[in-house]
Amino acid sequence: xSDTSGLDLTRxxxxxxxxxxxxxxxxxxACVDLGVPAVGLWREPVQSYGLDAAAxxxxxxxxxxxxxxxxxxxxxxxxxxxxxxLDDNRRAVDEAATLGTDTLVLVSGGLPAGxxxxxxxxxxxxxxxxxxxxxxxxxxxxxxxxxxHPMFASDRCVVSTLKQALDIAERFPAEQVGVxxxxxxxxxxxxxxxxxxxxxxxxxxxxxQLADWITPLPEGVLNxxxxxxxxxxxxxxxxxxxxxxGYTGSIEVELFNDELxxxxxxxLLAETAARFVEHTA
Amino acid sequence: xSDTSGLDLTRxxxxxxxxxxxxxxxxxxACVDLGVPAVGLWREPVQSYGLDAAAxxxxxxxxxxxxxxxxxxxxxxxxxxxxxxLDDNRRAVDEAATLGTDTLVLVSGGLPAGxxxxxxxxxxxxxxxxxxxxxxxxxxxxxxxxxxHPMFASDRCVVSTLKQALDIAERFPAEQVGVxxxxxxxxxxxxxxxxxxxxxxxxxxxxxQLADWITPLPEGVLNxxxxxxxxxxxxxxxxxxxxxxGYTGSIEVELFNDELxxxxxxxLLAETAARFVEHTA
Numbered sequence: 001x002s003d004t005s006g007l008d009l010t011r012x013x014x015x016x017x018x019x020x021x022x023x024x025x026x027x028x029x030a031c032v033d034l035g036v037p038a039v040g041l042w043r044e045p046v047q048s049y050g051l052d053a054a055a056x057x058x059x060x061x062x063x064x065x066x067x068x069x070x071x072x073x074x075x076x077x078x079x080x081x082x083x084x085x086l087d088d089n090r091r092a093v094d095e096a097a098t099l100g101t102d103t104l105v106l107v108s109g110g111l112p113a114g115x116x117x118x119x120x121x122x123x124x125x126x127x128x129x130x131x132x133x134x135x136x137x138x139x140x141x142x143x144x145x146x147x148x149h150p151m152f153a154s155d156r157c158v159v160s161t162l163k164q165a166l167d168i169a170e171r172f173p174a175e176q177v178g179v180x181x182x183x184x185x186x187x188x189x190x191x192x193x194x195x196x197x198x199x200x201x202x203x204x205x206x207x208x209q210l211a212d213w214i215t216p217l218p219e220g221v222l223n224x225x226x227x228x229x230x231x232x233x234x235x236x237x238x239x240x241x242x243x244x245x246g247y248t249g250s251i252e253v254e255l256f257n258d259e260l261x262x263x264x265x266x267x268l269l270a271e272t273a274a275r276f277v278e279h280t281a
Numbered sequence: 282x283s284d285t286s287g288l289d290l291t292r293x294x295x296x297x298x299x300x301x302x303x304x305x306x307x308x309x310x311a312c313v314d315l316g317v318p319a320v321g322l323w324r325e326p327v328q329s330y331g332l333d334a335a336a337x338x339x340x341x342x343x344x345x346x347x348x349x350x351x352x353x354x355x356x357x358x359x360x361x362x363x364x365x366x367l368d369d370n371r372r373a374v375d376e377a378a379t380l381g382t383d384t385l386v387l388v389s390g391g392l393p394a395g396x397x398x399x400x401x402x403x404x405x406x407x408x409x410x411x412x413x414x415x416x417x418x419x420x421x422x423x424x425x426x427x428x429x430h431p432m433f434a435s436d437r438c439v440v441s442t443l444k445q446a447l448d449i450a451e452r453f454p455a456e457q458v459g460v461x462x463x464x465x466x467x468x469x470x471x472x473x474x475x476x477x478x479x480x481x482x483x484x485x486x487x488x489x490q491l492a493d494w495i496t497p498l499p500e501g502v503l504n505x506x507x508x509x510x511x512x513x514x515x516x517x518x519x520x521x522x523x524x525x526x527g528y529t530g531s532i533e534v535e536l537f538n539d540e541l542x543x544x545x546x547x548x549l550l551a552e553t554a555a556r557f558v559e560h561t562a
Contacts, residue, residue, distance in 0.1 A: 116515040118469070151432040153469040154513040155496045160469050188399070188434040188441050215436045219500040232435040234397040 004034045004270050007277045013038035013066040014269060015209065015254035016045060022265035024049045028061045030266045036273060038064040040207075040252045041099060043092060055099050065101035066250045067180075067207050068092065071143065074128040075109035075121040075158060082128070085109075089132050097139040103206045104136065105144050105180050110155040121158040126168050133176030144206035145169055146180035149188075151221055162186055162195035169204055178204030181242055182254065184211035184225050187233045193241045200245020208242045209252045210235055210276070223256045228275040235279040243281075251280060285315045285551050288558045294319035294347040295550060296490065296535035297326060303546035305330045309342045311547045317554060319345040321488075321533045322380060324373060336380050346382035347531045348461075348488050349373065352424065355409040356390035356402040356439060363409070366390075370413050378420040384487045385417065386425050386461050391436040402439040407449050414457030425487035426450055427461035430469075432502055443467055443476035450485055459485030462523055463535065465492035465506050468514045474522045481526020489523045490533045491516055491557070504537045509556040516560040524562075532561060 014036055019027060024045055031039060039058065046054045046068075058065055071092040076082045089106075096104045108125045115121065129143065136143050145165040148157035159165050162179060169177040179199050186192040199205045212231030217224045228235060239251070253272050260268055295317050300308060305326055312320060320339065327335045327349075339346055352373040357363045370387075377385045389406045396402065410424065417424050426446040429438035440446050443460060450458040460480050467473040480486045493512030498505045509516060520532070534553050541549055 111513055116513050116518075118471070149431065150469040151430065151498065151502070154494055161471075164471065188431040190399070190442075190445065213435055216501040217432065217498070220497040221432070221502060232392055232397050237397075 004273045007035070007273060009035050009037060009273055009277070011251050011280075012036060012273055012276045013040055013064070013250040013252040014272060015040035015067075015069070015252045016042045017069070018253055018255040018260070018272060019265045019269050020045070021261055022269070024054055025057060026265065028057055028063060030269050031063055032061050034270055034273060036269065038066045038250050040067040040069060040254065041065055041101070042069045043095060046095065046099065051095055051098055059100060064250070065099045066252055067103045067105050067144070068096040068099055068101050070105045070107050072106035073109040074106075074125045075112060077112050077115070077124070082124075086128060086131055089128070090135055093132070093136045093139050093141050096141045102140060102142055103144050104141050105146050105207065107146055107148060108157045108159045110153070110158060118153065118158050122164065122168065125159065126171060129168065129172060129177055133172045137173070137176045142175060142206050143177045144180040145177065146182060147185055149185045161189055162192050162199065166195060166199055166204065170202065174203040178206035180207050180209060181205055182209040182211065183233045183235065183238045184213060187213055187238070196241045197245050200242070200247060205242055205245060205247045207252060208247055208249065209254045211253070211255050218258065223258050225255045225257050227255060227257070227260065228253055228272065229279045236281050239280050251276070285554045288316070288554060290316050290318060290554055290558070292532050292561075293317060293554055293557045294321055294345070294531040294533040295553060296321035296350070296533045297323050298350070299534055299536040299541070299553060300546045300550050301326070302542055303550070305335055306338060307546065309338055309344060311550050312344055313342050315551055315554060317550065319347045319531050321348040321350060321535065322346055322382070323350045324376060327376065327380065332376055332379055340381060345531070346380045347533055348384040348386050348425070349377040349380055349382050351386045351388050351427075353387035354390040355387075355406045356393060358393050358396070358405070363405075367409060367412055370409070371416055374413070374417045374420050374422050377422045383421060383423055384425050385422050386427050386488065388427055388429060389438050389440045391434070391439060399434065399439050403445065403449065406440065407452060410449065410453060410458055414453045418454070418457045423456060423487050424458045425461040426458065427463060428466055430466045442470055443473050443480065447476060447480055447485065451483065455484040459487035461488050461490060462486055463490040463492065464514045464516065464519045465494060468494055468519070477522045478526050481523070481528060486523055486526060486528045488533060489528055489530065490535045492534070492536050499539065504539050506536045506538050508536060508538070508541065509534055509553065510560045517562055520561050532557070
């Protein structure tokens, strides 16, 4: 196993999905052993383990919870589906508060079946946030709209750029709605550095996540994110943009990758921590 | 087989790649039989058939050649690789002129191995066009930079948006360098309509191509383009943008799709012509 002793992991946070082969207790143990100070959690494994038990487990281990992934999927046209989505997002806010994180990541949702109306879908997201933003803030939780790579625009997230995410977020106070800056989704976008500055100026960089861009993309393209350092993204360059914009928080590594998931989870966590140190400032 | 009699195919052009299961003579025969007036050709099948023979075949059949695909791949750092790419692009210009088309589509190329420098790669494209643009214009051929979807940014085309394509194209006269507007690559981009207007204002919409966006994307993502009408793209909306920008030329349908390629080529051509009429104005 990679040796993480001596590495400065102060700003490192491991997103749970990166090492999803580890159970929650295994993840917590590994973080403590390796000196990883923070985790980003996902709702499904937390719910499976039990919300209160998960909160206690992480708290007792002294781990910070940097984010909860994820709320969102707010593009439904059907009123019942919309009401269900809003209910589910309120539960996600409650879960975030219980886990002790101030940030709920939002993946906004794709086009409803048969629709070709990206603009309309984005407006429905904004409408939903008008209800969810105050609820989140009253629970001490900020919503962080995550623009996803344009290859997900139809089926997962109609918010494809930081500019679009900020155009929505800025309709609300920063303590209600901000953005997720994830290198995987924005690395190709020459406008993204300016949008990071814009986000920082209004205190809306609610989390910063790293993943590398590698090809060929797998079928369905979801689980093809590269280990930090394996691909085309200059991590230090993007770290520089968010830090110039005033971001001083944790940096999460969030990878979805079938090959990485097939490996030993503890070894992968140690490798990821080492890569984090190697490729960030 | 779909019946194309009675359809107005005046502005329809079939890109050869869409029906690559047809040999060049089969394609030409099918176009004549179905009343398809124009084709976009690809270099490799034309070279296999013989350039002069292909030019004669198409000319004798009375078919217009709307584009030749493709030049480009101009991002190499290595001087020898760069010189080879320039030579190859000059040959592509010559082939376009021989085939009687005024438009050579350029797919600019991805990042060289090990590089993470998108900006540098784009500058090398501009440098190359300073050599190729005058050569093309002196042969009656216009270069049409095609922005490819951002999912191709690392391995195929560092030009990901119409804005980037125009930022490069506008360094040169419009009769040397313009852009390719392809719905598949830009449909997600809220800035694209404004960029189409910009392109039209300087006479730089050199070709307009249709393909639909469907999911899930296949492994490698190259051959997942949807038949017109099968996906998320509102074709009439995009046709409206290019026509408002002054474009009155042919509209090519260019699909890369393994399932479509497994079908009878003539039947696919007839279906594509019918879809074109159904989904354009």
